[in-house]
Amino acid sequence: MKFALIFLFLIPVCLVSCRKKSKILVHGIVFSTGTGNGLPNIEVQFYTIKDKLFSDKCNYLVTKTDANGNFSFPDVEIIDNGKYTYGLDVPYYSNSDYTMFGIGPIDIDIDDLSNNQILSVTATFKDLTILLPENVIVQYPDSFTATFENRIYHNYLPDNIWQLVRTPKSFHSTVIYPNNLSTNFPPYSIGWWHITFDKIKNGVQSVFQDSIYLGMGETKEYVLPW
Incomplete structure (x- = not known):
């Protein structure tokens, strides 16, 4: 009698357990905060943690984005119970040409895993x-005064996606500059940089506006239109 009761108890437990497993895509x-476009060849990690108290129980799947910044992990096995945590991570990466500030790890609710995941990262030009x-x-x-402005993605105001950020603010002349003025900008975000050049020459003030695109790891020169 006891054996029969145990057997009857195990059947529904097994059925419930089996129903908790599934495979999803x-x-x-992964897109750039400086351009709004997808970034190619970026490493993306999908992680499964069986118990958050033990880091050695974490498994990773790794892929890279395609030419348009898209990524996918097909046939990922998901076990729907409280012991398992799932998420995505784009790791920080840096070399001599550029830095990419990743995002994550980001835990994702099981009900949202099959949704299109949108990950924003910041990458820099070189010089x-x-x-x-x-x-x-x-x-x-x-x-003269020259101001450089970059439009970057604002993560916290979805209704006001684009925000004008002055980084660096400006540089200007008040006395004498030598024939070869050379001012180097450190590695800021890639994307379109909008230039406002305000000059006073022979007592006449004029304002000139221009833009320059700086890609990931790119080095460029810009000659002010004096």
Whole structure:
């Protein structure tokens, strides 16, 4: 009698346990905060943690984004119970040309795993050198101010996606600059940088606007239109 009761008890337990396992497609895109476009060849990790108290029980699947920034993990086995945690991670990466500030690890609710996952990361260009034209000397009372602005993705205001950020704010002349002014910008976010050049030359003020695109790991020069 006891054996029969145990057998009857195990049958529903087994059926419930079997129903908790499934295979799904985990997919999404990794895009740049500086451009809004997908980034190619970026490593993405999908992790499964059986017990968060024990890091050695964490398993990883690894892939890379395609030319448009898309990634996918097909046939991922999911076990729907409280012991398992799932999520995505884009690791930090840096070399001599650029830095990519990753995102994660991000735990994802099981009900949301099959949704398109959108991951935003910030990558940098290598160097931007600002020059005055050859043989130009800016001398008082002549002067100029150049402001560089980059539009970046704002993560916390979804209704106000694009935000104008002045980084670096500006640089200007008040006395004499040598013939070869060279001002190097450190590695800021990739994307379109909008330039406002405000100059006073021979007592006349004029404003010139331009833009320059800086890609990941890219080095460029920009000559101010004096």
